[in-house]
Amino acid sequence: MKRVILIILDSLGVGEMHDSLSYGDKDCNTFANVIKNSKNIIIDNFKKLGIGNIKSLNLEPCENPMASIGVCNELSQGKDTITGHLEISGVVTKVPLKTFPNGFTKEIIDEFESKIGRKILGNCVASGTEIIERLGEEHIKTGKPIVYTSADSVFQIAAHEEVISIEELYNMCEIAREMLVGDNLIGRVIARPFVGEVGSFKRTSNRKDYAIDPPGKTMLDYLKEDNKDVISIGKIYDIFNGFGITEKIKTVSNLDGINKTIEVMKKDFNGLLFTNLVDFDMMYGHRNDVEGYANAISEFDSKIPELLENLNEDDLLILTADHGCDPTTQGTDHTREQIPLIVYGKKMKVVDLGVRNSFSDIGKTVLDLFNIKNDLHGVSFKNDILS
Structure with missing residues (x-):
């Protein structure tokens, strides 16, 4: 394995977790509710990948999906960007970060x-x-x-x-x-x-x-120490406070982030290309803008073929999220949700990745694919997808 492209569709959760109610979240399912309440959403390429095999989305299942499909639960305490990204990168947050629901003291x-x-x-x-x-x-x-x-x-x-x-x-x-x-x-x-x-x-x-600085060693640190490229597109650099990043690229929109991801994919690098597409969350989830969110999903869907075309034979593409932000629920805050796990490679097996216990299975798998020994939390699915 030479390259992994990991794209965070920021806030595109796929349904309640067992403890969502304790976070004040009821009937939350960002992706499903946007599909249900939008008039014009287009997800044809998501469907080809196999998104319909995520049962909580209530779509027609795909008999011959292009990608391996699953969902991940969150072990960390919280439902925010930092917590989600840290867990994806192998660090489980046991003590929630401080919040001020009545304003600051x-x-x-x-x-x-x-x-x-x-x-x-x-x-x-x-x-x-x-x-x-x-x-x-x-x-x-x-x-x-x-x-x-x-x-x-x-x-x-x-x-x-x-x-x-x-x-x-x-x-x-x-x-x-x-x-x-x-x-x-x-x-x-x-x-x-x-x-x-x-x-x-x-x-x-x-x-x-x-x-804040990451509270422990993350997937990014292990990759950088192994002399791998760790290229940040969007707010990844800020989320990790620069730790483990070898190159950062700023973006001004989802489309800009997608296009810059494709530009880097056309170049030669050895390691991880890590992209965050924040508009789903910042522009539409927090503003309860269902149609805006649907248009952003449709826009990304239209770029999926170009992403796949620019994958090398041994590359792996992972599409996921970091939390939910259901624009159809009351309030404008994040929602505690499972995240999708969509894994595609031209030489990879297509399997059912099931319901994973932790977001950290993603980071564990990335390091496993690069044969980097580590002490991260999580269970690798490398052997499930390798031919």
């Missing part, structure tokens, strides 16, 4: 305001697009940054790029990142810059995530 806000030299707006749980529409005008008049969170472990700071410079916004995030440790450990501090006029604000691609 007075002590945190007082310290933050003192250190940045400005008062803030917000300090509440909110959707990123909703809060800039609600508070954007006051922010422009006062210069106060907008601070908000969600059901996930995030401290988000929104600011208009003409009011607070990108440099100053990033500096505020660095201050918050240094503060939010110990008992107040937050998974990510996120810069959320936007532009535009009142009534037509738009978030920009200058978003930047300040994540």
Whole structure:
């Protein structure tokens, strides 16, 4: 094995887990509910791969799928981006990251305001697009940054790029990142810059995530130590705080991420190409935009043939997710869900991968394919798919 292409369809969960209710999630199934409630979704290429063999999607089963199909449960505590990606990479999070469902404490806000030299707006749980529409005008008049969170472990700071410079916004995030440790450990501090006029604000691609360092050695570290390429496309670099990455490529949209993935696939590399397509989650899941989510799925579906065409004979393609974000449920937060496992290689056997106990089976398998000994959690399915 020389190359693995691992693509995270961010938030494209495929149904409830046994403990979803304990996370406040009922009747969640991101992929199935988007299919059910969309008027124009196209998933013809997903169907050819065998997506219909995921029973929770309630599609016609595929008798001769192109890919091996399964689903993965999550062992980690949480339903956020960091937790999902860490588990995919072999690290199970036993203690959930801190959340602030009623906003941040007075002590945190007082310290933050003192250190940045400005008062803030917000300090509440909110959707990123909703809060800039609600508070954007006051922010422009006062210069106060907008601070908000969600059901996930995030401290988000929104600011208009003409009011607070990108440099100053990033500096505020660095201050918050240094503060939010110990008992107040937050998974990510996120810069959320936007532009535009009142009534037509738009978030920009200058978003930047300040994540915690991975709490243990991940698949990426093992690959890098073995002198393999670990190429990050999209927000993978930020999620892992740069650990284990040998090259990073920024993106501005799902389509840009897909096209850049294909560009790298046309080149010679030896190792892992790791892509995150965030628009599913950021643009559509969190905004309860079913048709937008359906269009994003259809867009990806249309690019699947090109992805397959650019696979070398010994390459492996893995399509999966990191959590759910069902746009048909109440609220705008992530949903605790199983993730799809779609595995394709031109020389690989097509098998039923079943229901896996952990996302970490993915990372374990990647390292197994490269014959890299490791101490990661998970059970490899390498022997199931090798001819």
